[in-house]
Amino acid sequence: MVALKKFPLRCISTCSHRVKFGYRAFLNVPTVTLSLVHNENVSKFNHSHSVKLLHSNSTPIFYVNAAPHIGHLYTALLADASCRWKELSGQEVKLVTGTDEHGIKIQRAADLNNQSPLEFCNSVTTKYQELFAAFEIRYTDYIRTTDDNHKTAVTHFWNKISEHTFKGYYRGWYCANDETFLSDSQVVKAKDDSGNISVTSAESGQPCEVIEEENYLFPLHKFKDELYRWHSGSVVYPTSFMSLVDPYLDSLGDLSISRPSSRVGWGIPVPNDFSQTIYVWVDALVNYLTAFGYPDSLQDWPIDSHIVGKDILKFHAIYWPAFLLAADLPLPKSIICHSHWLVDNAKMSKSVGNVVDPMSLRDRYTADGLRYFLLREGVLGKDGNFSEGKMVDYLNSELCNTLANLLSRCTSKSINSSQLYPPFNAEVFESAATEEWRELMDSLNSLPEKVAEHYNNFKFYKGVDCILMQLRCTNGFFDTVKPWTLKDSEDILHLVLHLVMENLRVCSILLQPIIPTLSANLLDMLGVPLHSRTVEYLLPVSSGSKTRHIQASGHLFKRVERVGGAK
Known part of the structure; x- marks a missing residue:
């Protein structure tokens, strides 16, 4: 031998x-x-539920004011890889994704492209669908907020939470780019050499202005105790991202959940008050319910995992559960949060010209090549660096x-x-x-x-x-x-x-x-x-x-x- x-x-x-x-x-x-066996930090929640054969993940619905980049693809890959793994383990899966197509940024982008808002949305959502097909993102549900069934779901949801809302004047810093009001602690004031003062969002760096207008308001503070109890179950994973949530939990107030239709006309009107348009984030978050059959049914809800970037964590970890509590609906089981992607250690920016187009990379390195790199290099808790x-x-x-x-x-x-x-x-x-x-x-x-x-x-x-x-x-x-x-x-x-x-x-x-x-x-x-x-x-x-x-x-x-x- x-x-x-x-x-x-x-x-x-x-x-x-x-x-x-x-x-x-x-x-x-x-x-x-x-x-x-799932990690305790991810699977330990404050509500009881029977074991389901279906495993469900969602990405955010992506805002169609611009074409997709590698950050959008990474979010989708996390959801897709997780669902593929669950399928290999014998579970049925549901993967929800789609596009967020309302709001003032869409109005402006459509005007710049000499298109109607819907024409503009159609052109950009096609790019997302092509991206997902090219990189084998096997979604089961693709929700567009311009679809009739979603508008029905949003209108029904608004009526469910309306007993908690009231109409009043809201005054504060408004960031048009982020379509959100900000408190004094959430803005940065700077004076230039000429003495002019500029105000920007501390989170996004986008310019802000003072706006006072009549809106519908939602009392987030009413749900503070329930939100604390929910978060005590380590719903957000990795738990280190709670540092982005806790400051908001400690200072909950009234949230403006509508905009004057004279200023934001491209959206879903408030039922019985067409002078107001439903806040784009209320509209967008309800997409998760739309995918599960709301309002006719909610089979297999709540969802197992919302997969989101850290920049939109507060909307999913504070606003969304509060809205669901107001509507008397079960809360999500987990929120999987990830950091952002840098490019050669610099933030991606249109003005810098370093936004990475996944489709061009696929042509050079194959779809699996880019899938491999992003999932191999990406770590939830820290910014990835694309090189x-x-x-x-x-x-x-x-x-x-x-x-x-x-x-x-x-x-x-x-x-x-x-x-x-x-x-x-x-x-x-x-x-x-x-x-x-x-x-x-x-x-x-x-x-x-x-x-x-x-x-x-x-x-x-x-x-x-x-x-x-x-x-x-x-x-x-x-x-x-x-x-x-x-x-x-x-x-x-x-x-x-x-x-x-x-x-x-x-x-x-x-x-x-x-x-x-x-x-x-x-x-x-x-x-x-x-x-x-x-x-x-x-x-x-x-x-x-x-x-x-x-x-x-x-x-x-x-x-x-x-x-x-x-x-």
């Missing part, structure tokens, strides 16, 4: 641990169902050199002349495998639970870290064992190929929420049936497997080149 070399496995310990029984414990088990050069490095190092190259090595005709995915041979494994071989497969056994924990907590970057570590170790295994020297030891060669392909198979199943097309292509090449790509088939359980013919041809992912001045 050929002497088998050892190889180092120190890299495995960072993302996995030795399981009690290891690879051999599963040799006679046909399938294993993973226990996918085209860094993305190129990730794609070449990880997708090309680590994942695709490993597939090419084990399917090469010079090594795998029969083009087979060999079955597991327990007898050869017991007699030939070194302790390091067993550690590699023990690590693969523990990988799904590690990745599940991270995916369930929207830490996709950590899940990918663990998968990449496993793939690197498998490449190290391949280098050390040197299967090209085992042509005269067919049983051992087949065992080595099986172990490598098992690592690829399990890692590819786990990567499906991140890079769906590449993962599907890889599993196709390995001859893995479509019905065998769920969590039920994640662990390497191979004693009953049959020989499969592989279908590997061409490159899974080719190297990409830096374009222009990519840093």
Whole structure:
């Protein structure tokens, strides 16, 4: 028998641990169902509910005053990857997204483009739909606030909360760009060299002006105690984002929830008072109910997760639950909040000219390439930094050199002349495998639970870290064992190929929420049936497997080149 070399496995310990029984414990088990336990911070809430088979996520509905950028795509990818993971775990999913199409900014943008507001909305919402199609965002519901069924829902919702509202004069700083009133503590005053004073929003930096007008007001302060109780259940995740919510909770007052139609005519009129237009954020937030069948029904409500950027957290963490309480409706189970994307460490800005168009990147780096980078690099609690050069490095190092190259090595005709995915041979494994071989497969056994924990907590970057570590170790295994020297030891060669392909198979199943097309292509090449790509088939359980013919041809992912001045 050929002497088998050892190889180092120190890299495995960072993302996995030795399981009690290891690879051999599963040799006679046909399938294993993973226990996918959600983090307590995300799943602990203040209302009771029965376990649902449906898992529901939402993105915000995106404001159509401009074309989508990578920040919009990232939000959608978080929702999509989460839903894909839940589907692999056997749950039905609902993913709600859409476009917010009312308000003064839409009026102004339409005027600048010499279009009617609806014509302008139609042109921009098409760009979002094309974006989602290009990057395989599998939404189940796409809500447009200009749709008739949504207008019906908003009108009904207004009537439900109207017993809590009153009409009065509202005076304060108004930020037209953000379409919101601000208190003195929420604005910044600055004096220029000429002594002129400018006032801007402390949050967005947009200019503000004093406006006094008659509006409908909503008493947020009435719901202060209930909001505190709701938030005591760690509804906002990561909990560090509560630092953006607490200042508002401590100073709740009356909220203006309408605008004079003479100033904001593009919107849904207040029922029985056409002199007023419903505040765009009331209109927009009700989209979540529209997607669940409101007002005729609310099957499967409340939603599991609203996924939002930190700039709109207060609307979802304060205004929205208060409105729902006023309407006597259940509150969302969680709000998943993420930070923003910088571009080469600078804030994205039209005036600077550094807004990143996802569609142009797809043409150069593929849809899965950009999906991979954003989910690999994005961390909920801190701003991400988009660098085209860094993305190129990730794609070449990880997708090309680590994942695709490993597939090419084990399917090469010079090594795998029969083009087979060999079955597991327990007898050869017991007699030939070194302790390091067993550690590699023990690590693969523990990988799904590690990745599940991270995916369930929207830490996709950590899940990918663990998968990449496993793939690197498998490449190290391949280098050390040197299967090209085992042509005269067919049983051992087949065992080595099986172990490598098992690592690829399990890692590819786990990567499906991140890079769906590449993962599907890889599993196709390995001859893995479509019905065998769920969590039920994640662990390497191979004693009953049959020989499969592989279908590997061409490159899974080719190297990409830096374009222009990519840093």
